[in-house]
Amino acid sequence: MEQAKKQSSPAMGSTRNTEREHQHKEMIMPRIVQVGDVAYAQNKNNTRIIAAHYYDGLRESTNEVTLTYYGMSAIKITTPKGIELFFDPWKNPCDPSWGGIWYSMRMPMTHCDIGFTTHSHFDHNAFEMLDAGMILKNFIGVYNFADFRVTGIADKHIVETQSPVFTQEVLNELYPFPNVDPKDRDNTIYLIETGGLRIVHWGDNRQNPPEDVWKTLQNIDIVILPISDDGRTLTPEWADKIAKKMNAKVIIPTHYYFEGINIPNAGWGKSAIEYTTSREHTLLDTHTITLNTDKVKEYQHHVLYFGENVPFKIDRVELSNSNNVEEVPDIEPVWQQYK
Amino acid sequence: MDMTKLPNPATWLVPVIGDNSFYQGVKNDRLIAAQKNGVIRKSIGKVTIEFYGMISYKVITPGGVEILLDPFRNAPDLDLGGIWFLSQFPEIYADVVVSTHAHGDHDGMMRVHSPMVLDRLAGTVEIGDTKITGFPDKHVSNPENEIYDGRILEKAFEKHNYPPGENMEWDNSIILIETEGFRIVFWGDNRQNPPQEILNELGDIDIFLSAVSDDGHITTARWGEKLGKEVMNAKVVFPGHYNVEGINHPWASGIIDAAQFTRMHDHTFLKETSVSFSKEDIKDYNFHVMYFGENVNWKVLKWPHSYPYDYPMVALDEWPGDHREWEIFKPDGKEKY
Numbered sequence: 001m002e003q004a005k006k007q008s009s010p011a012m013g014s015t016r017n018t019e020r021e022h023q024h025k026e027m028i029m030p031r032i033v034q035v036g037d038v039a040y041a042q043n044k045n046n047t048r049i050i051a052a053h054y055y056d057g058l059r060e061s062t063n064e065v066t067l068t069y070y071g072m073s074a075i076k077i078t079t080p081k082g083i084e085l086f087f088d089p090w091k092n093p094c095d096p097s098w099g100g101i102w103y104s105m106r107m108p109m110t111h112c113d114i115g116f117t118t119h120s121h122f123d124h125n126a127f128e129m130l131d132a133g134m135i136l137k138n139f140i141g142v143y144n145f146a147d148f149r150v151t152g153i154a155d156k157h158i159v160e161t162q163s164p165v166f167t168q169e170v171l172n173e174l175y176p177f178p179n180v181d182p183k184d185r186d187n188t189i190y191l192i193e194t195g196g197l198r199i200v201h202w203g204d205n206r207q208n209p210p211e212d213v214w215k216t217l218q219n220i221d222i223v224i225l226p227i228s229d230d231g232r233t234l235t236p237e238w239a240d241k242i243a244k245k246m247n248a249k250v251i252i253p254t255h256y257y258f259e260g261i262n263i264p265n266a267g268w269g270k271s272a273i274e275y276t277t278s279r280e281h282t283l284l285d286t287h288t289i290t291l292n293t294d295k296v297k298e299y300q301h302h303v304l305y306f307g308e309n310v311p312f313k314i315d316r317v318e319l320s321n322s323n324n325v326e327e328v329p330d331i332e333p334v335w336q337q338y339k
Numbered sequence: 340m341d342m343t344k345l346p347n348p349a350t351w352l353v354p355v356i357g358d359n360s361f362y363q364g365v366k367n368d369r370l371i372a373a374q375k376n377g378v379i380r381k382s383i384g385k386v387t388i389e390f391y392g393m394i395s396y397k398v399i400t401p402g403g404v405e406i407l408l409d410p411f412r413n414a415p416d417l418d419l420g421g422i423w424f425l426s427q428f429p430e431i432y433a434d435v436v437v438s439t440h441a442h443g444d445h446d447g448m449m450r451v452h453s454p455m456v457l458d459r460l461a462g463t464v465e466i467g468d469t470k471i472t473g474f475p476d477k478h479v480s481n482p483e484n485e486i487y488d489g490r491i492l493e494k495a496f497e498k499h500n501y502p503p504g505e506n507m508e509w510d511n512s513i514i515l516i517e518t519e520g521f522r523i524v525f526w527g528d529n530r531q532n533p534p535q536e537i538l539n540e541l542g543d544i545d546i547f548l549s550a551v552s553d554d555g556h557i558t559t560a561r562w563g564e565k566l567g568k569e570v571m572n573a574k575v576v577f578p579g580h581y582n583v584e585g586i587n588h589p590w591a592s593g594i595i596d597a598a599q600f601t602r603m604h605d606h607t608f609l610k611e612t613s614v615s616f617s618k619e620d621i622k623d624y625n626f627h628v629m630y631f632g633e634n635v636n637w638k639v640l641k642w643p644h645s646y647p648y649d650y651p652m653v654a655l656d657e658w659p660g661d662h663r664e665w666e667i668f669k670p671d672g673k674e675k676y
């Protein structure tokens with residue numbers, strides 16, 4: 001026990017093979033087959049959560065909210081007092097017959113204090129890739145903690161996109177799930193209130209939620225919407241209508257084709273660049289932006305586009321275009337020792 | 340067999356990693372009703388407590404919100420304590436699943452068909468007619484019972500199990516459920532001596548869903564009484580985290596039950612798997628122990644522990660089915676084709 005005490009945190013108590021992780025720093029993954037909850041395999045403990053519980057934060061307020069883009073609909077929102085909220089981590093499905101392989105990589109294991117998922121589709125629910133103090137899965141209700149409030153509004157997933165490409169017929173063909181009602185899937189819309197900003201994470205919600213939902217979603221500063229030029233989830237036209245209905249100052253497109261993360265033609269076609277550039281916009285050259293009420297007050301439906309900026313390394317491998325195949329060296333015939 | 344015709348095929352056909360509620364076909368419609376109307380049903384003025392074994396309870400609020408606390412499972416990695424359970428947690432429905440910490444006997448959320456999970460909650464959540472508050476603290480690391488101490492636990496798990504430097508497994512959130520004037524505390528496996536600030540916030544309570552068992556695996560009878568009676572002034576206490584035949588592996592998680600603790604106090608041995616009461620019903624109680632014993636709200640197969648095993652022997656002819664089905668191919672009038 002004395003020896004254990006001297007070990008440095010956080011490797012202590014881990015179930016992971018740390019030596020192996022050292023060799024593959026880029027790909028830190030759980031060592032064992034993870035079924036259901038995976039928090040027991042996390043290295044961290046809840047020290048930050050306890051501190052936030054007692055002190056209402058982890059630092060003096062910066063009066064600014066930070067948003068970091070992680071591909072797909074994954075966004076990390078850091079509150080002014082330093083609490084990290086992560087929304088909708090993504091992964092490939094465990095069984096490819098349940099939607100096919102969408103991604104050419106795994107979202108890296110990412111630290112946050114609280115993980116949220118909007119619904120249980122694999123492009124939104126990979127909470128096992130979060131090194132999180134707590135997980136609120138598909139949360140519904142009003143959640144108060146430290147310097148923020150999150151309202152989870154229960155509604156339904158989009159069914160009819162009205163996209164010229166991804167019609168209901170095409171989607172039914174792509175995803176013929178036997179025990180899921182195609183017309184009734186759940187989704188939670190999140191309203192995050194912190195630092196004076198009202199931020200909405202739409203998840204994959206339908207375009208036309210009932211009126212009581214819209215009443216909650218008024219005077220929004222930032223709305224994170226799943227927009228792509230081919231209307232994979234929300235068409236540009238519907239995105240405009242939703243942003244207008246919320247009176248949103250800033251629109252952040254997500255859930256679009258991202259070279260290096262998304263596999264081409266695996267249900268994906270386009271980014272959201274046409275949507276962005278045909279509206280008042282800013283093309284960001286970074287994965288992280290910091291906003292406050294002053295910065296957004298002049299905006300009206302202004303699109304902030306992260307494009308292909310994320311805070312982790314992406315290997316873009318183009319095997320089909322590679323003509324230069326190096327000669328493979330002969331291996332040492334070790335078996336000859338038994339001759 | 341056509342697997343797609345089964346009610347819930349993919350739950351067990353695919354190796355589910357992380358979230359599996361997509362495969363369960365769960366709907367959030369009851370919670371949409373709670374969101375719109377504040378309740379799921381007209382209030383019945385009573386809280387219902389159902390027992391599911393180990394330390395898993397379902398609390399049903401007067402307005403009908405079903406909150407399932409700490410479902411269990413065997414840990415996916417046998418290194419994490421070995422096999423504890425002889426039975427899988429039943430695949431039941433709940434509106435909300437709450438898990439206090441990341442140990443197999445508390446985090447089997449994937450077994451429950453639920454639209455929403457609160458995993459290691461800190462902060463307050465308001466939904467329907469209930470407010471759920473999580474107080475983040477630490478798992479017990481030295482239960483001070485007569486069998487284990489902190490050193491034995493540390494050796495058994497081969498892990499450092501208290502701050503600083505312990506991992507997520509050794510955290511715990513104490514859960515406070517408030518509904519229609521009831522204050523219900525679910526202790527999880529929290530240490531006996533949380534900071535005074537947390538005890539102040541918990542205040543006086545009505546119902547203490549405890550981890551008290553006679554072997555004091557998590558909370559000893561002595562600590563249970565101190566916390567529930569002297570600190571929180573609980574009107575009703577439910578023992579938990581004890582051995583139930585057919586659910587718990589003998590010797591793994593809990594060795595004995597909590598009958599002795601129950602008899603030591605004003606008590607009721609419950610004969611049902613659930614109990615409902617109003618504030619009026621319990622107003623005169625002072626640390627009244629309500630003990631479910633082995634009455635869990637699902638069918639548990641009692642395994643034959645004793646030797647020699649008394650297996651039933653039934654004559655083959657009495658079994659259903661056609662025992663010589665292949666004889667439909669028997670050639671007419673001869674032995675072989």
